[in-house]
Structure formats: C-alpha cells, structure tokens
C-alpha cells in the first residue's frame with residue numbers, strides 16, 4: 001500500500017499537521033468522494049425517480065449504479081436488497097419497527113452494544129412487551145459463544161441483533177458462528193456492521209446474514225449516509241417504517257399501494273449526493289483493498305499496544321492482544337480524566353475520542369467513567385502513532 | 401467551584417470580547433449543571449484545564465505540571481486578581497466620568513480615556529515663589545482667600561465658584577467658554593481671580609481690579625471679551641485700554657487707577673492670597689472649595705455641585 005500516495009488523497013492529511021485517530025466515529029473523505037458530491041450539486045442537482053427530464057434521469061441512473069456498487073461490495077444477490085438509510089441507527093430502528101414484534105417476542109444482544117442497538121429494544125420492551133435478553137461477555141470482553149448457545153436453546157428467540165466489531169474495544173465477534181447457532185434455532189440475525197464494514201469484507205451470502213446495517217460516514221462516505229441490507233424475502237414481508245412520498249405506487253383518499261423493495265423503505269426525497277458519494281467511497285475502498293486496510297490497521301494497533309503496555313498506569317479495554325482489537329485501542333489512565341487527555345491531545349493536533357462512546361450501559365456496569373479511544377484507518381501511519389505516544393507521555397507526566 | 405469562578409471571570413472579560421462571552425455562557429451552564437445532562441459534553445473545568453495545559457506543555461512541561469497540580473488554587477488567585485482589577489477598572493471609569501481623569505480628580509497620571517491628558521493640562525505658574533516641595537492637589541485651598549478682594553457676582557448664591565486663571569494662559573482660554581456656561585446656567589456665586597502665570601501678563605491684574613472697581617456690571621462683559629481676544633493683542637496695554645473704551649469705561653480714570661499705589665497694594669495682596677491657595681497651574685476652578693485643575697469636561701463641573709458623587 002502506497003501510504004504517501006494515499007494520504008495525498010485526503011485533504012486533511014496532506015500537510016501532516018493533524019493526526020486523525022477518530023475514524024470509528026467518522027472517517028475522513030477522499031478527494032474523489034468530495035468531488036463526486038460536488039459533481040452532483042453542480043452538474044445534475046435534481047430529483048431521482050420522480051421527474052422525467054434529463055437531469056432527473058441522470059440522478060436515477062447514478063443512484064441505481066450506487067445501489068449496484070454496494071450490493072456487489074456486500075455480495076448481495078440483488079441490488080434491491082440494499083436500502084439507503086441515514087445511518088446504522090436508522091437501519092436498526094427500521095428493523096425494530098418493521099419486523100412485526102409483539103408481546104413476548106425475544107431479542108438477543110450482546111452486553112457491548114452501541115445505544116443504537118440497545119435503546120430500540122428497550123423501547124419495544126416498554127411499548128410492546130418484547131423481551132430483551134443480553135449475552136454477557138467473557139472476562140476479557142470477548143463474546144461468550146457457549147452462553148449464547150445456551151440462551152438460544154432455552155428461549156425461542158425471534159431476532160439476534162448483534163454488533164460485529166465493537167466500537168468500545170475493537171473486538172470482533174465470531175459472527176459466522178453466531179449466525180449458524182441462531183439459524184439452528186430459527187432466529188433471525190441482524191448485524192450491526194458499523195465498525196466492521198469499513199475494515200473487512202462482508203459477504204452476506206457466505207455469512208447467510210439476514211440483515212446487515214452500517215453507516216457510510218465511517219467508511220469514507222458522506223455524513224448521514226447508511227445502508228440496510230436484508231434478504232429480499234424478509235424485506236418483502238417487513239412493514240414499511242417511514243411512509244409517504246416515493247414509497248407508494250398510487251393512492252386514493254383512503255387507500256394506498258406500496259412499491260416493492262427497496263422503494264417501500266426509502267420515504268421522501270433521498271440524499272442523492274450522499275448515496276452517490278457513498279458509492280464512490282466504496283469504489284475507493286475496493287481499489288485500496290479491504291485486506292490491506294485491515295492489515296495496516298492491525299500493524300498500527302500492535303505497535304501502539306506495545307508502546308502503551310510499557311506505561312504502567314495505562315489500562316487497555318478488551319484483550320491485550322492487539323490482533324483481536326482490529327483498528328481500535330481503547331484505554332484509560334488511572335486517576336486521570338479521559339476527556340482531559342483527549343482535549344490536551346487535541347491541543348497538540350491529535351484527534352481521539354473520549355468518554356463512553358455511546359456504550360454507556362457497559363461503562364456503567366463496569367463502573368468506569370470512560371476511555372480514550374484511538375481508532376485507526378488505513379491512512380494512518382506509524383509516525384503518527386509515535387507522535388501520539390510522545391504527546392501522551394508528556395500529558396501523563398503533567399497530569400500525574 | 402471552578403465553574404463559578406470561570407463564570408465571573410469570563411463574564412467580566414466577555415464585556416470586551418465575544419469569544420469570552422461564549423465561554424461565560426458555557427461556564428453559566430456548567431454552574432447550573434446543564435452540561436452534565438448532555439452525554440457527549442465534557443466538564444467545563446476539564447476543558448479549560450486542558451486548553452491551558454495544552455498550551456503550556458509546548459513551552460515547559462514543568463510549568464504545565466505545576467499549574468496542573470495547583471489548578472484550583474491558581475484559579476482562585478486569578479479570580480481574586482480579576483475582581484481586584486475589575487474594581488480598579490470600574491473605579492477608573494467612574495473617576496473619568498465624574499472627575500475627567502481615570503486616576504481621580506486633577507491627577508496627571510495616564511488615563512486611557514483621555515490619553516493626551518487634555519482634561520488635566522495646565523499652564524504652570526512660573527511667577528510663583530519657589531518652594532522645596534512640589535505642589536499637590538491636597539495643598540489647594542481657598543482658606544486664606546478673601547473673595548471680596550476679587551471680582552465677584554451673584555453673591556447671594558449658596559454655591560461658591562472661584563476661577564483662578566489668566567487671559568494669556570492657553571488652558572484657561574480653552575476652559576473659559578465651558579466655565580462661563582457653567583456659572584451662567586447654575587445659580588452660583590462666581591469669583592474671577594486673575595493669576596498671571598508669566599510675568600508678561602502680570603500687568604493685566606491691575607486692569608481687572610480697576611475695571612471691576614469702576615463698573616461692576618460692565619466688568620463681566622469686558623472680561624468675556626478679554627478671553628476672546630488674541631494673545632498677541634493681550635500683550636499690548638493699548639489694546640486692553642481700547643477694549644475698555646469700547647465697553648464705555650473711562651479709560652483715563654482706569655489708567656490712573658492702574659498706576660495708583662492703592663491698586664499696586666491690592667494686586668500684591670491678591671497675589672499673596674493666590675499663592676496661599678497652593679495653586680500650581682491655571683485654570684483652577686474651585687467649586688464649593690473643591691479644586692478642579694485643568695480644563696475639565698462640562699459634566700465634571702456639574703458633578704462638582706453634587707457632592708454626594710464625590711468621594
């Protein structure tokens with residue numbers, strides 16, 4: 001991977017002034033993605049699907065092509081299985097509101113879910129009386145497959161909604177086995193791939209995933225773009241979530257006829273620039289190669305982990321072994337406020353996230369205030385890690 | 401506690417800068433615990449601390465560490481200093497408003513609102529006998545002055561105003577229109593004491609006394625015209641005499657009066673009394689005994705009549 005060349009594609013990285021270690025929140029965008037968005041707004045800023053004119057036809061074409069690009073990226077059978085959303089959260093909410101849950105239905109999650117994959121189930125439990133069961137992680141914060149199996153044996157689970165790679169500590173759950181076990185027990189599986197889709201190949205057919213949701217903005221795509229993949233036969237049977245313009249073929253004053261998927265789920269005017277930009281982002285990732293991306297992140301993680309383990313007061317969340325934590329290093333320093341570390345790093349031009357990363361439930365259960373999270377992407381370098389470690393040591397010396 | 405300190409400090413700084421206003425708002429929210437309700441919002445204290453330490457660390461780790469470990473104490477010190485300096489600034493603004501100088505009445509110290517010191521500039525008196533100690537404001541007094549020796553009008557009025565100035569002095573000339581307005585618009589007893597700052601204008605005191613003695617009513621008009629005349633003219637006795645003539649004075653009698661022994665004695669007595677006031681520059685305006693040195697803004701003279709504003 002030609003890192004120097006790649007970094008030139010990202011405007012913010014060109015002068016090496018800023019170290020961006022917050023890609024798990026949002027990645028940076030390549031110039032090609034930015035250009036693609038600008039191209040929409042300058043050359044054909046029209047409605048897709050609705051109008052007949054040339055510009056509208058171009059929008060329809062580009063959105064269609066974008067859908068096909070994403071379908072290929074996930075190895076979906078058909079492009080109609082791809083639904084554009086605003087983000088992962090919207091995808092999960094769509095499933096929660098459309099799968100026809102009723103009182104007593106059981107949903108299983110892990111104990112490390114982002115609020116996006118926790119609150120919708122808590123709300124359904126309150127509103128409809130569904131049951132939300134949680135699989136507790138092993139002491140090293142990895143997934144407890146045995147406990148999961150036991151839980152599925154004992155309960156008639158309707159849906160397993162589970163994170164693939166945790167944004168908390170970077171640990172990737174054994175998703176293939178999880179799906180296998182779930183399917184053995186006739187449970188559907190929805191994968192929160194917000195932190196995995198940007199970094200590793202997801203083959204929905206090979207995995208036999210029922211639903212996969214992720215956000216475009218964590219994988220070079222524009223902000224507020226997301227994807228919901230669903231098997232066509234499941235999507236066909238889902239009730240629509242948001243309804244209105246573009247979701248129906250026709251209506252009378254009392255009745256309506258919904259369009260087939262994907263339109264039935266894409267209500268109102270869509271973020272065309274975002275969708276087209278997201279497809280460009282996917283093309284960029286494919287060009288670099290997801291394997292190379294994962295490899296680069298793993299190397300950086302190993303390097304940083306080794307350095308951090310030399311500092312006695314630093315505690316890393318999750319397993320010590322960097323290989324199990326993808327591109328994320330989440331840590332805290334005893335007796336030091338995590339926000340203060342992040343803010344001071346920011347003063348030195350290093351962007352990391354601090355706090356509970358919207359996984360409050362886990363932090364509260366473990367009585368921890370939060371962590372500093374370094375999240376890499378393929379455009380980060382070893383030199384940046386060196387700079388980070390240098391500054392962190394200085395900060396610790398000042399604060400401790 | 402830090403939030404509270406920050407709120408006050410930034411509120412004060414916010415008067416002058418928008419960025420501090422934003423910080424004051426944040427500190428306000430911090431004080432009222434609003435910040436903690438927003439999940440992704442960090443503590444205000446940590447934020448400020450990190451900002452300060454983040455800057456310091458680039459200069460000296462040692463200093464940063466020192467500040468980090470005594471942050472709360474330093475915040476308190478900073479807070480107290482801010483309050484003290486704010487009180488000083490407020491006093492300066494008050495002093496400027498009421499006295500025309502941020503450092504107090506008649507001070508000649510630098511004042512940002514009057515950077516050239518126009519409100520305190522005087523023509524220094526070179527005819528004054530030498531003294532070992534330079535004169536100060538607190539030495540100024542009318543104790544030894546008998547106002548009946550000087551031209552005085554409206555003697556029934558409760559408030560007493562005495563102007564010590566001279567026709568040829570730049571700053572008396574500058575202040576005169578305002579002082580005239582002041583004594584006309586307010587019901588005050590007004591005394592004019594001519595105190596020549598340079599020997600070239602010494603001869604004029606006798607004319608003042610003689611003109612006043614000859615006709616008290618015409619005197620004030622002639623006096624106004626004297627202040628309105630050019631300095632070159634005022635150096636010439638003929639000019640002064642012609643001005644008296646135009647006012648209807650008997651110039652011959654005036655001339656005789658000016659040269660009389662009685663007038664010389666009176667002038668000497670007057671000068672003795674004026675030296676006794678401690679006046680070191682003109683114009684000096686006494687309003688009910690309080691001295692205003694230099695050409696003050698009009699409002700300052702007005703405030704002079706409201707003693708409760710003076711402390």
Ligand SMILES: Cc1ncc(COP(=O)(O)O)c(C=O)c1O
Pocket residue numbers: 024025087088089090114116117163165166167192194195215
């Ligand atoms: C694992 C995981 N799930 C869900 C989300 C929510 O993503 P979004 O805010 O894009 O909906 C995130 C975002 O950080 C995440 O990391």
